[in-house]
Amino acid sequence: MAETQSDAGHELHPMAEGDSHTVVVDLERQASAFRAESEAGNSQRNEISRTKTPMHLTFNDVCTYVPAELQVPGIVNTVKKLAKACAKGDAGKVPERQILHSITGVVNPGEVVAIMGPSGSGKTTFISLLAGRNHLRTTGEILYNDQHKPTDKAFKRQLGYVSQEDVLFEGLTVFETLYYTAVLRLPRAMTNEDKRERVSIILEVLGIAHVKDSIVGGIRVGRRGISGGEKKRVAIGQELLYNPSVILLDEPTSGLDSTTALNLIHTLHTLAQVGNRTIVTTIHQPSSRIYQMLDKLLLMGQGHLLFYGDASAATDYFATIGYTMPYGMNPADYFLDVASGWSGEAKDCGKLAVGDPQLKVLLGAIAAKPFERFKLAALESQSILKEVDLQTSRVGEEEEAEPEGASYLTQIGVICVRSMKDRRFESFSADSLGVAFFVAILCGILYWQQGRGENIATLVGASNVAALLFFLSMFLSVNLMFSSIFTFPTEKTMLLKEREAKVYPVSAFFFGRTLAGIPIDLAIPFSVTTIIYLMAGLKPTVGAYLLTLITLVISCFTAGSLGLLIGAAVLELKRAQSVSICIMLTLMLPSGFFIQNIPVWLSWISYLSYITYTFDALKFIQLKGRVPECPPGNDACSLLSSSQFDTLGPQIGILLLMLVVFRAGVYVSLRWAAKSK
Ligand SMILES: Nc1ncnc2c1ncn2[C@@H]1O[C@H](COP(=O)(O)OP(=O)(O)OP(=O)(O)O)[C@@H](O)[C@H]1O
Numbered sequence: 017m018a019e020t021q022s023d024a025g026h027e028l029h030p031m032a033e034g035d036s037h038t039v040v041v042d043l044e045r046q047a048s049a050f051r052a053e054s055e056a057g058n059s060q061r062n063e064i065s066r067t068k069t070p071m072h073l074t075f076n077d078v079c080t081y082v083p084a085e086l087q088v089p090g091i092v093n094t095v096k097k098l099a100k101a102c103a104k105g106d107a108g109k110v111p112e113r114q115i116l117h118s119i120t121g122v123v124n125p126g127e128v129v130a131i132m133g134p135s136g137s138g139k140t141t142f143i144s145l146l147a148g149r150n151h152l153r154t155t156g157e158i159l160y161n162d163q164h165k166p167t168d169k170a171f172k173r174q175l176g177y178v179s180q181e182d183v184l185f186e187g188l189t190v191f192e193t194l195y196y197t198a199v200l201r202l203p204r205a206m207t208n209e210d211k212r213e214r215v216s217i218i219l220e221v222l223g224i225a226h227v228k229d230s231i232v233g234g235i236r237v238g239r240r241g242i243s244g245g246e247k248k249r250v251a252i253g254q255e256l257l258y259n260p261s262v263i264l265l266d267e268p269t270s271g272l273d274s275t276t277a278l279n280l281i282h283t284l285h286t287l288a289q290v291g292n293r294t295i296v297t298t299i300h301q302p303s304s305r306i307y308q309m310l311d312k313l314l315l316m317g318q319g320h321l322l323f324y325g326d327a328s329a330a331t332d333y334f335a336t337i338g339y340t341m342p343y344g345m346n347p348a349d350y351f352l353d354v355a356s357g358w359s360g361e362a363k364d365c366g367k368l369a370v371g372d373p374q375l376k377v378l379l380g381a382i383a384a385k386p387f388e389r390f391k392l393a394a395l396e397s398q399s400i401l402k403e404v405d406l407q408t409s410r411v412g413e414e415e416e417a418e419p420e421g422a423s424y425l426t427q428i429g430v431i432c433v434r435s436m437k438d439r440r441f442e443s444f445s446a447d448s449l450g451v452a453f454f455v456a457i458l459c460g461i462l463y464w465q466q467g468r469g470e471n472i473a474t475l476v477g478a479s480n481v482a483a484l485l486f487f488l489s490m491f492l493s494v495n496l497m498f499s500s501i502f503t504f505p506t507e508k509t510m511l512l513k514e515r516e517a518k519v520y521p522v523s524a525f526f527f528g529r530t531l532a533g534i535p536i537d538l539a540i541p542f543s544v545t546t547i548i549y550l551m552a553g554l555k556p557t558v559g560a561y562l563l564t565l566i567t568l569v570i571s572c573f574t575a576g577s578l579g580l581l582i583g584a585a586v587l588e589l590k591r592a593q594s595v596s597i598c599i600m601l602t603l604m605l606p607s608g609f610f611i612q613n614i615p616v617w618l619s620w621i622s623y624l625s626y627i628t629y630t631f632d633a634l635k636f637i638q639l640k641g642r643v644p645e646c647p648p649g650n651d652a653c654s655l656l657s658s659s660q661f662d663t664l665g666p667q668i669g670i671l672l673l674m675l676v677v678f679r680a681g682v683y684v685s686l687r688w689a690a691k692s693k
Pocket residue numbers: 082083115133134135136137138139140141142152
């Protein structure tokens with residue numbers, strides 16, 4: 017039996033290259049191989065071909081509303097709006113626009129339903145509602161197997177959702193992307209080998225095995241990776257891995273050439289049929305060959321349901337209400353024309369607006385001769401529900417006992433390793449290393465041996481060393497802080513996507529990302545400090561070197577945490593950058609280097625600045641007892657050697673405390689961001 021399986025796998029061809037039949041035939045062969053293996057007791061492979069619980073989807077009278085006015089963000093605008101609403105006496109009431117109007121229907125297991133409609137007709141809104149990923153005000157009911165709402169936390173894990181935008185890690189290879197998803201989402205009882213094998217099967221099924229070692233690529237990593245169509249298939253593969261009963265896809269074929277799009281729909285069709293999955297996909301402009309492959313069509317126009325039923329019956333239906341398709345036309349093109357307000361005469365060609373007479377005419381014709389969706393839906397619902405009931409009762413126990421996913425420690429480990437691999441092109445890129453080494457060597461040359469005993473014994477030499485210590489702490493910490501503010505805004509979409517699918521808790525993401533940052537964030541401070549230390553001839557004892565290094569590393573981690581906190585709290589890059597510049601300058605100016613006589617009412621800021629404590633600690637380590645006696649009354653000189661504390665402990669302790677507080681703030685901000693979406 018294993019031979020049959022491997023044969024099926026090896027003979028598959030990449031979709032983009034092979035013809036469409038190959039994939040279907042191969043999938044069918046593979047599916048029969050899976051079934052055969054299942055009979056032989058190999059349940060794992062069987063999971064790929066058939067779902068555990070077939071899902072019957074019903075949506076009834078779904079209406080969705082959005083605010084009718086522009087919602088300008090910001091506290092001032094919110095207060096203004098509230099004041100206006102209170103003055104009018106309608107506080108809390110926001111004028112709304114209806115974007116979905118009474119969408120009703122039924123989708124059975126094993127079917128592929130295509131949602132079609134012109135741009136802005138509500139396809140994305142509707143499919144994201146089916147996936148429980150839309151939080152707009154919605155009335156009506158969406159139920160799976162008559163009991164699960166798509167927003168139910170426990171049930172969400174069973175819904176595969178591929179959004180319109182590709183949310184992938186640009187720095188990972190295709191195999192890594194699918195493998196880490198497999199480790200996070202597949203049952204912990206499965207061995208690593210089985211998970212790898214599952215990934216290999218998915219790669220073959222989706223025709224992307226030939227690019228498994230190519231990176232995803234993108235603007236962030238500055239590298240061209242796999243093609244748009246391949247990215248889309250990687251995203252689909254991530255969902256297929258855990259064998260969901262329902263797969264919802266938002267425009268999976270956009271950007272694909274017609275053959276690749278046809279192959280993708282073939283694949284979905286086969287997955288639905290051999291796996292008894294419920295598949296709903298929005299689709300923009302399907303070719304006539306794709307259209308023929310669809311089981312059901314849900315046509316939308318301006319948020320209204322214009323047709324729902326067998327795709328093959330749509331042409332006849334529209335003919336009966338006076339919209340006869342011209343001979344030889346692609347039905348999909350014709351229905352889009354109709355939904356866009358074209359009634360067959362060239363002069364009427366144009367887009368519909370709500371209340372458009374054309375839409376009213378069409379809706380009137382539909383109301384006069386409905387496509388019997390309600391009757392049909394009710395009948396189908398009853399017969400299919402019986403079948404689903406039977407199958408569900410057989411697998412009912414399995415559904416109750418959803419297998420446990422990765423353990424908490426595995427989640428942290430995977431998030432950590434995945435994040436390190438994703439950042440491998442950035443953190444250790446020639447650019448960032450080049451800047452760090454350039455600055456270190458420039459500093460070393462400019463301050464060449466300034467820290468030696470004879471130089472530091474002069475007032476000028478001691479001042480130079482103090483300036484070098486301040487610069488060193490500023491350069492390293494600001495460097496890290498500014499790179500840290502990008503972390504969460506750029507990973508926000510991935511965090512939200514994986515949180516929506518309940519893959520891991522926020523704390524696992526927080527600890528995983530924190531761990532991933534440690535080696536990368538240590539490397540630059542360590543090498544820069546060592547180069548400058550040797551070239552500038554700072555205090556030549558191992559103890560002083562280690563203390564300087566420890567102080568700078570803690571200071572960098574504190575600054576990095578502040579950067580993460582700003583990024584996590586703001587989650588918007590431009591704003592995060594502006595906020596961090598303000599905070600950094602506020603902390604730097606009163607830190608004891610630029611100005612000594614700070615106005616009393618502002619002096620408290622210096623106590624909040626991690627730079628004050630870092631600079632103090634470095635002066636204590638390098639200058640205490642080594643600088644010349646200050647002439648009486650020379651304040652500038654005495655500042656060289658003075659510290660706020662006579663020992664090192666309090667400075668280091670306060671820095672560590674700040675580090676913990678900032679990290680806790682990061683965690684709270686992430687939780688809040690994940691919740692508020
Ligand atoms: N959060 C929102 N706030 C305001 N308007 C919204 C929101 N979401 C959707 N809309 C509006 O609802 C309508 C339908 O949008 P939707 O994105 O669902 O259309 P679509 O059919 O998927 O379009 P496309 O094919 O161009 O992606 C549009 O007019 C859009 O502006």
